[in-house]
Amino acid sequence: MDSNPPGVLVLDANQRSALAVTRSLGKSGQFLITTADATTQALAGASRYSKAYLQHPDPCHHPRDFIAWIKDLTGRQHFDLVIPTTEVTSQLLLFCKDELPGIELPFAPYETVMALSDKISLVELARSLDIPAPESLVFNNAAELEGVSVSYPCVLKPALSRIFTGHDWIYTHVKVIQDEAGLKQALDRAPYLKTYPFMLQDFIPGHGGGIFCLYNKGEPLQFFAHERLREKPPEGGVSVLSRSVPVNEELKASAKKLLDAVNWHGVAMVEFRVTPEGKAYLMEVNTRFWGSLQLAVDSGVDFPLMLARAQLGQPLNSMEDYRIDQRLRWLLGDVDSLYLYLKGRQPWMKKFMRLVSFLSIRLRHQKHEINRLHDLMPAWLEFRQYLKALVK
Template identity: 50%
Template sequence: MTGTAQHVLVLDAKQRSALAVTRSLGQIPGLKISTADSSLTSLAGSSKFSYQYFVHPAPQDEPQAFLDWMQQTIKTEQIDVLFPVTDLTSQMLLMHQDILGACLLPFASYDTLIALADKVKLTELAQTLDIRVPTSRMYKNKAEVDINDISHYPVVVKPCLSQIRTGSKWIETLVVVAHSQEELRTILERHTYLRHYAFMIQEYISGHGAGIFAIYDHGEPVAYFAHRRIRELPPEGGMSVLSESVGIAPELKRVAERLLVSATWHGVAMVEFRVDERGTPYLLEVNTRFWGSLQLAIDAGIDFPKLLWQITTGQPVTSVENYRIGQRLRWFLGDLDSLILTFKSRNDSVGQKIKHLITFVMPRFAGQRHEVNRFGDFRPAWTELKQYVSR
């Protein structure tokens, strides 16, 4: 399909990344943006850029009902392009593209996506490309593990996929760290999906996390972006609640490009690394979808949703080389939760808690924006606040 797509449906509207997509695409003249999720209210659905909001069956619990709803909605609402922003919905739709008709899905093929999204397949691919990865052992299921063979801790237990289809439902998996043999034994017993599905046990790389965000057009790079996490939820490491755009580390970009070009990647991707104390990067995983801090890249000057829409609908696309360094993004309620957890922690000193409080309340006006709270589109912030209070 070429030309302007008139009607775009953004799925997973509860996600902050879906809100960023909705706000981005909603400013393109001639586009009508609708949003959808399984809850009665959502962030993206509350945006002024959402023309209408649909409630559908929960895809993880009722996958067939969701697919039936999707097929009917595409037809009756004349949806031209779908924008799913989670692993679950994107993989489900790629597996059932026959229901889409002429509706476009801005992803690589299912086989290409799984080659990167499946952590076991990714590790094997990286090894063939001489890309450094943590020492890994692959298992088809828990029964193959001889726990006495593992002598060095901590280790990382990493399921092959973040979402696994189990007959009539989908389940979410977790990447967890075991610091001892006893912890590893407990993890293998507690997470029942490890009894039936493939996973890895990897060495734990001490150091810090790093990532490269990218968008590709059939194997050709269009733009790269990088940020650093200033504060996270939980505070010891997790999703960013305060982040800042930074320059791209040449070595990380080189590795990411080698990987994505070799896969003939198409669409967006986040390539995650662990960088040890010597500065050596280890490839960890690739997220084949939009990421949580997407709004930061848009604020810094790389509008990934717009670029992806242009690529998908055959619009002219120009590679983006530069963006603003030092642009900050704050997810206020997530930052508040991070502060609360710091004050509850027994591991942080009084001085550390006071320092966190001071940095939390200290205002910064230049070069920082709020992720959800936006003048001119304040309803998502009100929706989030009501949900936060109710919890």
């Protein structure tokens, strides 16, 4: 290792994506990693590659205290790069960038990030670029729905996944609506829609498809794709078992057209819904690292290392050919998914087959996301957190 390697601060250290970033940069031997989160302990903080772990005020509930903390920290200690891995911390730091002149963030400007994060403005941008998106009715608030004819099923989609009020954050939810009664119930359970914009989008049958991208100041550097094999909850959610797949050229072309148009910088996950006939509709863009980031690293596409090198002006090589059918399993998430599936109303034979699939051991080209022999403490910490949550 260099006698004076660049210092990197990895935030949101209890996220699996933050652990993947910490392991990637730490294993490279090129960076000195500090991790931080609002919890007393965190997955990435327990990693052997984290040289120090810091606890800070909760950015969700005390955003101004968090900004004051990071301003004080970076005033006392220099970091060549700060990498947040959630929407809350990344958007908050970008929003307050003028107060934090000493931090280097691997993101596009705040206005560009929000233009893609806001699902309403994303639909408008997609239409201007001739990228297919679901038909959408836009409302500034719930009162504007009165007297509007709605076709079902549809998707109730708030403009933002996380809404910053200036004092705290509102967590919103996307919901499939089957009828008028369901819409009324969903609106009653989401009081924030009385004052914040949302859409009612056509429901697109089919499956999800995503393109994972890395850009450097408007130039595309890397693309990657994966397939979700099992999710939590089982009917659709976060991936607990996934595999790498070849990049779909049609989805890549649409993702590239979108990101080129905004002169993108950093990483992004561009999500689509693909109909049974094969037509892809743009759904949303995540403007930070994704949950199953470790799969890309295991497949040979080291996004965290490439991002850090690009941000610091270091040379890097893209990976045209990565390992296909490399698999990643989040074990405790998979346990939860199995429990929910067995608890559901599926026929007993389907439940039996799901149990057999869960117990099947794949010896080649599959790794556990958290459990790694070279770095055991994060798995031990996650197991303790899991047991603690069970007995609450």
